[in-house]
Amino acid sequence: MTKLRYWNERAETMSRDELAKVQLEGLQKTVRHVWANNAFYRKRLGEAGVEPGDIKSLDDITKLPFLTKEDFRLQYPLGMLCVPQETVREMHMSSGSTGTPVVMAYNEADLTQWAECMARCQVMAGLQPGETIQITPTFGLFNGGFGFYHGARRAGMFVVPASSGNTARQIMLMRDFHVKCIASVVSYMPRIVEVLEKTGQTLPDLKIGIFGAETFSDAMRRHLHEKLGIDAYDIYGMTETGGVGTTGMDCACHNGIHVWEDQYITEIIDPDTGKVVPDGTYGEAVFTSLTRQGVPILRYRTRDITRILSRETCECGRTSLRIDRITGRFDDMLIVKGVNFYPRQVEQALLQIPGVLPEYQIVLETLHGVTDVRINVEAEEGVTGYMVEKHLKEVLGFSPKGDIFKPGTLPRAEGKAKRVIRIDKEV
Numbered sequence: 001m002t003k004l005r006y007w008n009e010r011a012e013t014m015s016r017d018e019l020a021k022v023q024l025e026g027l028q029k030t031v032r033h034v035w036a037n038n039a040f041y042r043k044r045l046g047e048a049g050v051e052p053g054d055i056k057s058l059d060d061i062t063k064l065p066f067l068t069k070e071d072f073r074l075q076y077p078l079g080m081l082c083v084p085q086e087t088v089r090e091m092h093m094s095s096g097s098t099g100t101p102v103v104m105a106y107n108e109a110d111l112t113q114w115a116e117c118m119a120r121c122q123v124m125a126g127l128q129p130g131e132t133i134q135i136t137p138t139f140g141l142f143n144g145g146f147g148f149y150h151g152a153r154r155a156g157m158f159v160v161p162a163s164s165g166n167t168a169r170q171i172m173l174m175r176d177f178h179v180k181c182i183a184s185v186v187s188y189m190p191r192i193v194e195v196l197e198k199t200g201q202t203l204p205d206l207k208i209g210i211f212g213a214e215t216f217s218d219a220m221r222r223h224l225h226e227k228l229g230i231d232a233y234d235i236y237g238m239t240e241t242g243g244v245g246t247t248g249m250d251c252a253c254h255n256g257i258h259v260w261e262d263q264y265i266t267e268i269i270d271p272d273t274g275k276v277v278p279d280g281t282y283g284e285a286v287f288t289s290l291t292r293q294g295v296p297i298l299r300y301r302t303r304d305i306t307r308i309l310s311r312e313t314c315e316c317g318r319t320s321l322r323i324d325r326i327t328g329r330f331d332d333m334l335i336v337k338g339v340n341f342y343p344r345q346v347e348q349a350l351l352q353i354p355g356v357l358p359e360y361q362i363v364l365e366t367l368h369g370v371t372d373v374r375i376n377v378e379a380e381e382g383v384t385g386y387m388v389e390k391h392l393k394e395v396l397g398f399s400p401k402g403d404i405f406k407p408g409t410l411p412r413a414e415g416k417a418k419r420v421i422r423i424d425k426e427v
C-alpha cells in the first residue's frame, strides 16, 4: 500500500482562492443556521445589528460579535444548542479553573467532522491506517480520549484505548502491541522516560508523540526526541471549538500549526481593542466554525496567544495558513515584580541547563502584597540552585529562587501537570 501523505488531500491542499470560497459559504451557512435555530444567538446578533443577509464577504465577519468562555458558562447546559436535542449523540465538558462547566454537544455530523479533523492530524503526524496508536488521555467528559478515538477509527488505526494512569502497564502495552504513536499530555512523558530508564526497557517501535492540552517548549520536544526517539507533535483544539485536533496541528516540518481552514476561520486580534492585527503580530486567537451544527461558534475568543506565521504553501504541500504554537494563554500570564512571563518560557529556560530534568513547579509566594517566585526543579547531581537562579535571571530578567530536587521526588500529576502553585502566606 502506498504511504498516505494526507488523509484528505483535496481539503488539505486546495488553493487559497478555493478555500476562501469554501469559507464564505460556510460562514454564511453557519450564521443563517444559528439565527434560525437558537434564541441566544439571535439575540446576540440582533444586539450587534447583524442579520444573516449582511454577511456578503469574508471581511464581513468583523461585523459579528465575539463569543467568550463566559457565554458558554452562562448558557450551561444546552443554551447554545442549535439542533433538536434528540439528535445529540455525545457531549464533552471542561470545567477550567473557575468551576462552571463549558459544554460541547455533538450531533452525528459534528462527530464526523471531529473524526475528520483528527484523522487528518494523525496521518499528518505520519501514522498510517493499520498502525497502532495508544490513547492515554482519559475516556470521559474531557474531550481528549474520545477525540483521538474518533479520529483513529475514522482513519482505520489499531487503537489501544489505554486511558490514563498505570505507567508500567502503559509501557507494557506499547511494547507488546508495537505502538507507533502515543497520544498524551506532554507532561506525562517524563514519567514514562523515568520508568523506562529505571527498568532498563526501550520502546523501539514508538516513533510519534501527539501532545495536546498543554503548551510545551522546543526544548521539551528535543528532550523527548533524545530520550524516546519520537517526533513530538503539538495538537490544538479545545472544548469550545469541538475538541482536540479541530483547530489543527503542526506537520513534520514543525513550522507552525496548520489550521483546518475549510472547517474554521482564524483571526488574530488585539485583546484590548478587538481589532484584527497584521500577520506576524502576536494577539489572541479567535475561531469561527464553518461546518459544525450542534454548537457552532462565531468569533470565539480563545485567550490563547499566537500569531499568523504564514499563508504560503508549506513544504509539506498543505495550503492552510500556519499559526505559531501557542505561547501561552492570557489567563496564564504571570507577573512578578513587573516582569511578565509564561510557564512555557520557564520550561524552555530550565531545559537549557545541562542536567536539568523536565519536572518543575513554579511556586508563587505572596507575603504583604509582595510575590516571590521559587522554582522547584528536578536535576541530576552537580546542578545547583545558583545555576538555575543565574540562568533564569539572564533569560527572564528576574531572579527566582531555585530549589533542586533529586530525580523522581517532585509530585507527579495524572493528566495535566500542575506547574504553577500559588501560596498566599497571609491567609
Ligand SMILES: [Zn+2]
Pocket (backbone or CB within 6 Å): 251, 252, 253, 258, 314, 315, 316, 317, 318
Ligand atoms: Zn506543513
